[in-house]
Amino acid sequence: MGGSRVIPTDVRIIAATNRDLAGAIASGTFRADLFYRLNVFPIRVPPLRNREEDIPMLVEYLVKRYAEKARKQISAIDKDTLKLCQSYPWPGNIRELQNIIERSVILCTGDTFWIDVEFSSALGRLAGRHTCNLTQSKENGMTNHVRPYEPLTSQNAAFPWSTLAIALVSATTLPIRADQARSTQGQSNTSTSKAGRTTQKTSLRWDVFLAPSIPAITSDLPPGEKQRPWPPISSTLISGERDAVLVDTPITVEQARALANWVVASGKNLTTIYASHGHGDHFFGTSTVLERFPNARFVARPEVIQIMRQQASPESLATFWNPRFPDQISSHLAIAEDLTGNVIDLEGHDLVSVPLGFTDTANTTCLHVPAIGLIVAGDAAYNGVHLHLSESPDQQKRQQWIAALDKMESLKPRAVIAGHKRVGNDDSPKILSETRRYIKAPLVRTLGSASASARSKTC
Numbered sequence: 320m321g322g323s324r325v326i327p328t329d330v331r332i333i334a335a336t337n338r339d340l341a342g343a344i345a346s347g348t349f350r351a352d353l354f355y356r357l358n359v360f361p362i363r364v365p366p367l368r369n370r371e372e373d374i375p376m377l378v379e380y381l382v383k384r385y386a387e388k389a390r391k392q393i394s395a396i397d398k399d400t401l402k403l404c405q406s407y408p409w410p411g412n413i414r415e416l417q418n419i420i421e422r423s424v425i426l427c428t429g430d431t432f433w434i435d436v437e438f439s440s441a442l443g444r445l446a447g448r449h450t451c452n453l454t455q456s457k458e459n460g461m462t463n464h465v466r467p468y469e470p471l472t473s474q475n476a477a478f479p480w481s482t483l484a485i486a487l488v489s490a491t492t493l494p495i496r497a498d499q500a501r502s503t504q505g506q507s508n509t510s511t512s513k514a515g516r517t518t519q520k521t522s523l524r525w526d527v528f529l530a531p532s533i534p535a536i537t538s539d540l541p542p543g544e545k546q547r548p549w550p551p552i553s554s555t556l557i558s559g560e561r562d563a564v565l566v567d568t569p570i571t572v573e574q575a576r577a578l579a580n581w582v583v584a585s586g587k588n589l590t591t592i593y594a595s596h597g598h599g600d601h602f603f604g605t606s607t608v609l610e611r612f613p614n615a616r617f618v619a620r621p622e623v624i625q626i627m628r629q630q631a632s633p634e635s636l637a638t639f640w641n642p643r644f645p646d647q648i649s650s651h652l653a654i655a656e657d658l659t660g661n662v663i664d665l666e667g668h669d670l671v672s673v674p675l676g677f678t679d680t681a682n683t684t685c686l687h688v689p690a691i692g693l694i695v696a697g698d699a700a701y702n703g704v705h706l707h708l709s710e711s712p713d714q715q716k717r718q719q720w721i722a723a724l725d726k727m728e729s730l731k732p733r734a735v736i737a738g739h740k741r742v743g744n745d746d747s748p749k750i751l752s753e754t755r756r757y758i759k760a761p762l763v764r765t766l767g768s769a770s771a772s773a774r775s776k777t778c
């Protein structure tokens with residue numbers, strides 16, 4: 320607006336109203352020409368009472384939304400509440416449903432959602448009054464049956480939630496749910512707890528969120544080019560029955576919001592965020608994720624925190640990160656606190672922080688989950704994308720990186736998740752030998768850091 324240049328755009332305008340526009344045009348309160356411009360493809364949305372089958376999904380979605388807002392853990396919906404919602408005529412439509420749910424979530428104690436007594440009796444009365452209408456509609460050949468409802472904790476109920484949550488994510492950062500846990504090891508095994516009692520361990524699973532490649536603005540490029548794609552960045556969610564641990568977060572606020580939505584959609588309680596190493600592109604998003612999970616701890620090894628502080632310093636932000644991702648990085652970066660003891664507990668399972676020394680930068684680590692044979696490798700392993708070699712131009716540092724790969728291999732993992740991976744690649748442990756081959760390749764060894772990045776340009 321107000322510029323002298325024409326900026327081509329491709330937009331679709333969706334306008335909504337609950338007014339009688341024909342009447343408004345007739346009375347001169349709505350411009351007829353505007354109406355004809357907008358009225359290309361009218362969609363009539365029936366009132367809520369005429370689409371009772373949508374109510375369970377809407378209730379579920381709204382409960383989740385308001386539970387999150389109220390910071391409550393609600394994992395199931397009371398069946399009678401749902402029946403009530405389906406039989407009430409909702410004269411105020413979706414807004415009325417929304418308000419009643421918001422209010423009831425605030426009043427709700429425990430993990431099952433129900434509509435408070437005062438409201439439900441009012442709803443019940445109205446629903447009772449409405450019965451005759453329902454009978455009439457039955458006579459007109461419409462059915463009005465109340466279906467049994469699966470609690471949110473069941474597998475089936477997971478679907479609409481995640482679909483809805485993902486639908487709210489902006490199109491440019493659609494999360495790619497690249498992997499599902501395949502391991503069943505650790506399921507139902509028993510172990511003796513520290514207190515000496517035998518406890519039932521729950522099974523663990525892992526999922527990868529891949530923030531797709533985004534352009535980085537840089538002048539360090541062949542003539543005529545201004546930006547270089549930053550490779551996709553992975554974040555791994557390791558989850559038990561109820562709790563979850565997240566490893567690494569991407570760079571930008573937008574990527575981190577999409578990641579947070581994805582974690583919310585998992586329905587898990589995020590207890591911990593672990594940073595595998597100090598590179599900004601693996602932790603700058605953490606403060607944004609923590610806004611959604613304020614009770615989660617953000618932890619790293621002390622030597623990783625040292626690198627983090629350098630990366631988040633005003634100089635590093637001003638000279639490296641902000642020019643590449645202008646106005647995209649949070650202005651309040653979170654720095655991890657010391658992980659004491661090198662182990663994160665997840666429902667009785669050990670998630671072990673393993674120091675790896677120098678890989679693509681100093682003081683890197685991986686997170687090893689013996690129960691499911693998983694290694695979350697951070698930048699110590701790459702998967703289908705070029706390695707960042709400019710911090711390790713000499714043989715000595717490359718030898719350290721290779722030693723780190725050997726160390727991970729000795730843990731005999733069944734899955735290895737790289738900090739940067741190509742979309743669609745699986746997380747096979749073979750990426751360890753692929754990374755080793757890349758480092759040892761004669762082309763890389765003979766080229767300096769600048770040429771190594773130029774190589775990544777030309778491939």
Ligand SMILES: [Zn+2]
Pocket residue numbers: 598600601698738739
């Ligand atoms: Zn990285």
